[in-house]
Amino acid sequence: MELFDVYPRFDITPVSAEGCWITDVNGDRYLDLYGGHAVISIGHSHPEFVQNLTTQLGKIAFYSNSVQNPLQEKLAVNLGRAAGLEAYQLFLCNSGAEANENALKLASFHTGKSRVIAFKNSFHGRTSAAVAATDNPAIISRLNALHQVTFLPLNDAGALENALSKKDVSAVILEPIQGVGGLQMAEASFMEETARLCREHEAVFIADEVQSGFGRTGAFFAYQHSEAVPGIITMAKGMGNGFPVGGILIHPDIHSRPGLLGTTFGGNHLACAATLSVLKVLEQEQLLLNARVMESIFRTQAEGIPGLKQVRGKGLMLGLEMDFEVADLRKKLLYTHRIFTGNSKNKNLLRILPPLPIQENELGLLFSALKKELL
Template sequence: MPLFDVYPLYNVTPVSAKGIHVYDENNTEYLDLYGGHAVISIGHAHPNYVDAVTNQVSTLGFYSNAIQNPLQVELADKLETLSGCKDYNLFLCNSGAEANENALKLASFKTGKSRVVAFKNGFHGRTSAAVAATDNPNIIAPINAQQEVTILELNDIEGVKTELEKGDVCAVIVEFIQGVGGLDQATAEFYEQVDALCKANNTYFIADEVQSGYGRSGKFFAFQHYNVTPEVISVAKGMGNGFPIGGILIHPSIEAKYGMLGTTFGGNHLACAAGLAVLNTIEEEQLIDNVNAMSEYFISVAKTIPQIKNIKGRGLMLGLEFDFEVGDLRKKLIYDHHIFTGGASNKKLLRILPPLTIKKEHIDQFFKALKKELEAVEV
């Protein structure tokens, strides 16, 4: 049976990985500056992670949410401590799309409204409401288009005010650093005014932290760079270091009800073990401090390269913008220099999303290769 052909693939076949490196079937070493879409937070095959998952799967890998699971409680407590999101409640699921789907559903349940405001170049997932709130008509099927969504420009505070005052908006959903869309951010004033408008109009402010969360921005969550209090925070990618897990943090003012949300696999024992290993490692190895130090070093080197027209993002969620499309450059980096990087809907942007354990020597290796290719382009 052939695979359904929906992914354009690079001719690389990873068979193992360790730390910030991936190895193919020929034992060729690749520097991973993309982390599988920012999923690899604490490094491939981190011993804490391997031990936790191995021990858990050998005892109890899964049982349903009909029974007590102390690992869920332990994970929630650790997440509260490290994130600083005091008294929020945690609902666990399996992916970023599912997290945003549940965030939007919760907002609609609680406000009694159905319309969503989202933003140009935003990406929130591929499930029904999440994809409808995503600014990409190519992945929205007619069944998704039945959702009521208004897409506004980032920083259009008058547009947000106008839409919310119509009284039918259940949620405003935003990535505080856009991922696939190209690392754009709005102003602090915009985010803070949106937060205030939401609270004045019985509308939930949803922080999509699926890619920007778990320390990647230099704080535990990207919204923490601003003076805002989201009603719901969605998380996933870096949460399990490769094991499928997602969740939403729910403000303590929001009351739960039996049956309101549910999932078969979400919060299973194995997922919680992976999630706890990630949080413990972030804490023990002070990885958020490393994010800030390595980000500062990366940006300082990038500023010395004249072909780089713009440096976007925060922390280790960075983009290098050129005056040419970077598709061929990415191929050169993969095939000639054995370095993984990422692209975006902005075809001139090279995305950098490495494990949070990255060191200066890895950054130096990347820039040496990048400079070589940029010199070749000029010649």
């Protein structure tokens, strides 16, 4: 039996990792500036993370949501406090796609409407409604396309108001910073206007924080760089530091009925232990502050890099947009300099999503490598 073809794979086999570093089967060490698609938030094999999961594994790893799980209650309290969203309700699931799927379903139930507005270059997942709201026809089947989705230009408030005026929109789903889409940023004023227009036209504003949440941009959620108030916030990736966890935060004005959302594995004991560890380390090690400080250092170190057009993004959700396609440069960084970086729909963009404890000297290794390749 062979594995189903999913992603193109580099010829590297990691066997261990610590902090911002990965060691392969040959004993070679690599600097991880991609975090496995922004998943590694507090660093590989963080002692608090390892200890908490190990201890929980020795107690109970899983039982379904048919029983009480005090860890879920603790997580809801700690997450509400960390994000400043104590009034919201928490639904736990297993991935970002599942979070967006449930958010879109809940919005449709709440409003009684079915159309979704998404934005060009968006990516929201690979499940039914989530992939329909993703601007990539190559991964959308005829079944997915049955969903009613309108794609609009990002930051075009006039186009959004016109689309919402038709009164058939259940939700507007927006990434504050588009990851796969090439680190296009929603302007703060646009997010605020999106929230206002959704309230006016009885639609739900869904902030997709799957990649940008849990401190990645220097705020707990990226939309918090604005004054916008989402109806639903979706999250995953950095939430579990590598353990599969997802969830949605639901504004108290959004109503459902018991049983509308459900999950077998969501919010299991190990998932809660993982997320509680992430929240604890984010606070204790001041990693949101570190993300802001490292962004400033990153932008300074990037000055003078040959071929650099601009630095995109915020916090440690960053990209180097070059005046050439970066596929070959990524390979040289990986195989010659042993540095993991990412790509996006923008073929000229080198995407940088390191673990949040990254330090100045580690970022410096990237720019030393770039100068050797480009000068």
